[in-house]
Amino acid sequence: MSTDLVPTTGAQAAQSTARAxxxxFLTFRIAEEEYGLDILRVQEIRSYEAPTRVANAPTFVKGVVNLRGVIVPILDLRLRLGQAGEYNAFTVVIVLNVAGRIVGIVVDSVSDVLELSAxxxxxxxEVAAALDARFITGLGxxxxxxxxxxxIEAMIQSPDLGLVD
Structure with missing residues (x-):
């Protein structure tokens, strides 16, 4: 009796387990759309408070805040995606740890944490009108x-944001 076993590396086994x-994903809303990002990138969720403006920053960079001694740039993801949004009691900042940097993104509201299978x-x-398709990993x-x-890591590291060297 012959069995064809293919040896797997540790990384392949880990990927297979993760898929299974x-x-x-942390889910959040911007206008009428619902988005998700990898929960492992989220450091914390905070209510919105006006950051200190930075001169000559793009309009979607709202400024910086001091978060327990760390200066954190705050990006309004709504503006980055071409959606105007008002700041109200539901507006939140999702603080992310991406590429060794701490960055805050402003969204309309946070919904919940969902687990999605493969x-x-x-x-x-094929066509993503509101967002560059290279920043979309899929649709849940x-x-x-x-x-x-x-x-979110690719988006934060993109050259047009200028946050990561």
Whole structure:
């Protein structure tokens, strides 16, 4: 009796386990759309407070805040995605740890944490009107609910933001 076993590396086994177990996403809203990002990038969620403005910064860079001795740039993801938003009691800042940097992103509201299996994540669309498709890792589908899954690390590291060397 012959069995064809293919040896796997530790990384391949870990990826297989992660796919089987699913991945967790923090979900949030910007205008009428619901987005998700890898929960492992989230450091904390804070209520919005006006940051200190930085001269000559792009309009989506709202400024900086002092977070327990660390100067954190605050980006309004709503403006970055071409959505105007008002600042109200639901507006929050998601503090992320991305590429060794601490960055805050402003969103309309945070929804919840969801675990999606590989079967519930569909490939990114061919055309993404509101967002450069290179920042979309896929679409999460839970019943009637559709999430745009962001590659927040790629977005933060993109040269047009100028945050990471």
């Amino acid at each position: 177990a699913g991945k967790q 079967d519930e994540i569909k490939p990114p669309p 589908k839970l019943g009637e609910r559709m999430l745009i899954l962001l590659d």
